Amino acid sequence: MTINRRDLLNGVVLGGVAAAAPVDALAARRPTGSAPVPVPAPAPGWRRGFDGQRVCDLDDGRFLNPLLAGDHPDPAILKDGADYYMTFSSFDSYPGLTIWHSRDLVNWQPRGPALTRNIGSVWAVSLEKHAGRYFLYIPVKASPNSIFVIWADHIDGPWSDPVDLGLHAHIDPCHAVGEDGSRWLFLSGGDRIRLAPDGLSTVGAVEHVYDPWRYPDDWDVEGFSPEGPKIVAHGGWFYMITAVGGTAGPPTGHMVIVARSRSIHGPWVNDPGNPVVRTVSTDEKWWSRGHASLVEAPDGSWWSVYHGFENGYWTLGRQALLDPIRWTADGWFRTTGGDLSAPIAKPRGGTAVPHGQPLSDDFATLKLGARWNFFRPTPTERDRVRVEGRALVLRAAGTAPSDSSPLLLTAGDQAYRFDCDIEIAPGGTAGLILFYDDKLYCGLGFDERRFVTHQYGIERGRPANPHGRRMRIRITNTRHIVAIHTSGDDGRSWQRFDRGMEVSGYHHNVRGGFLMLRPGLYSAGAGEARFRDFRFTAL
Structure with missing residues (x-):
């Protein structure tokens, strides 16, 4: 087998992919709640990388989900110039909150852990950069539950010791900056609290600002559970992207809903097209899809990163998925990747980094955090x-x-x-x-x-x-x-x-x-x- 230079750059050491006709991701999209639309071409096998692990980049201008295989739940993504950084809930694993790096949104490699001290089971975090400094807002299940913040002047650290913000009744914080420069943490349940200018303490009390959209009663879900808010500013609007329906349980439960406001202070109006992402059938490739963030690609296109369980493989945890979106004429957005079972055209631009990492280990060095x-x-x-x-x-x-x-x-x-x-x-x-x-x-x-x-x-x-x-x-x-x-x-x-x-x-x-x-x-x-x-x- 011949390995070309591009294969080496992507960390690919094995195999190719079966031939498949190009797939228009827009054609694969279906209206919310409708029956699955047949995929026009069979999905190929994944390319293989380090240790034969599957690689999403098909090396033909397309990629095939999962973006990151295995348990990479609650993705928190940050665009920092030409670089992208992402981390995931790390729960009881320490060192935790491994930072992943990409320059094209498709190929990712781990850098190192941001959290080394056990402060509890780490749930969905917010990764932000403000005034030249990086922040991670970290909810933990502990005694008591709380939300912490750590910061660094470089993405690779050193990261500060955790600062307890004393928020014991909420999970899934999201940092946001208003049109007036004010800093906020949006929280589960449609709540928020103001942050001090340095982002390391809170000001005032938690306030309720949003009543999330409610799904029909006859849908099979785990529970209402409005959580994982993500705030993004685009085109003169603030968009609040929320997960409802429960993160596991029935495969059709977890979903993504959207609301928007002209001001960080509201009022928030629900998207008439909600939910914008939902698994509607157990026949689909990806179950319990939800907890989404939005990010702009190097070519100016927009994408949603969220997680889902692979059909039949709850054992692999919630895997990271990448879905293209389009902005509508009236200023909402719609995902266009269908059920994500088919290859999708990659965003253009950026430089591919070697994807993933070897799991084999000769123990020449101690690889805690990024690997073990x-x-x-x-x-x-x-x-x-x-x-x-x-x-x-x-x-x-x-x-x-x-x-x-x-x-x-x-x-x-x-x-x-x-x-x-x-x-x-x-x-x-x-x-x-x-x-x-x-x-x-x-x-x-x-x-x-x-x-x-x-x-x-x-x-x-x-x-x-x-x-x-x-x-x-x-x-x-x-x-x-x-x-x-x-x-x-x-x-x-x-x-x-x-x-x-x-x-x-x-x-x-x-x-x-x-x-x-x-x-x-x-x-x-x-x-x-x-x-x-x-x-x-x-x-």
Whole structure:
């Protein structure tokens, strides 16, 4: 196979795409609430990038959603000159709020985490730049719930320590600047509060300014839940873009509604075309589409970034999607990408950065934040891990994945495998896992004498371990069917472990938490475990 320079720039190392006729995205659009319109041409397979992971850029002037595969929910996007930055809800993963960078809206690469101290489960944030300074407004589920702000003079940091704004009754803040220069945080439920000129404290009380549009009673939704407001100024109007219907539950629930005002102070008038985005059938490629932002592309066209679940793959979490919009003659906007199952013409201009990142790791350096994250770490969790001699050394904690704060990756493909050489200390237990949260995970660990089978978030069978304190483990997840193999000779020969699993139920609608099923590794018991040569392959 020949790899050209453009492939290298996009991080593509495998495969091409099947031929498909060009698709006019406008023709694929349907009126709100109508039956699905047949797609005029079949969608090709995705191109393949690092470790065989799927890449949205088809390298023929089109792209195919997802924009970013795997759990990238509640996208917060910022246009900063020729650069675009985006981050996502990171929940209990730390370091969190990884900043992603693009110059063409289609190809993205991670820069680094903005949040390193555990302040709670991080929900939908607002990423802004004001007067030359970057801000992240961060809602957290904690005790009590609150909204924090951090700031930096450069997008790569250093970011400040979190400042608690003392807002305990709202989520999903959005920073906005009025026509009079005033700064505001718009909040869930149609509320807002004024910010001080420096953006680091509030002024006055929360006020209610908007009654969101209500869907018909016979629609299948999770709940009203007006949340995720995003404010954008365009053409003499302020637009408030809100999510309603609940973020999960029925695939037809989550949706995008719009209101507008000539002033940041209202009154806000609902779009007569609401909702502007909604999954209307479980046959569609993307479920629970919502939580949208608007952004202008390098060529002056406008786009909406939002999230959705892939049909049949709640386990992959809410993935980032890109949808073109057009402005109407009366000043509203309409999405034009249909159900996003077909390729869409890319915006013109900009320079492609290498898309995504390798998930394989030789542990030459410690890649916390951009690649690996701790789950629900303690303040001293970072002290547990180091790299040494091409090995990740992880000090033991707890007794199992449930209480050992495992290290996890975000993998966005429907099928993949990963394997690693693992060496434990006397009294230690370590292994590889597929992890949703501390109550729902599966995989395989071992101590000196026995394996430990992880299934349904509990520790089950403990057959004899013939390999001792060092072995290689491989986990294969083929569209929710999980197989486990072990090797005592560094992968030259493999033995299938006598426990297969099915994991399609390891997701939010079963467990809650808004997370995804993630590959990872853990170290429990006593001493340190050494992980070498971690290999990830999308299948």
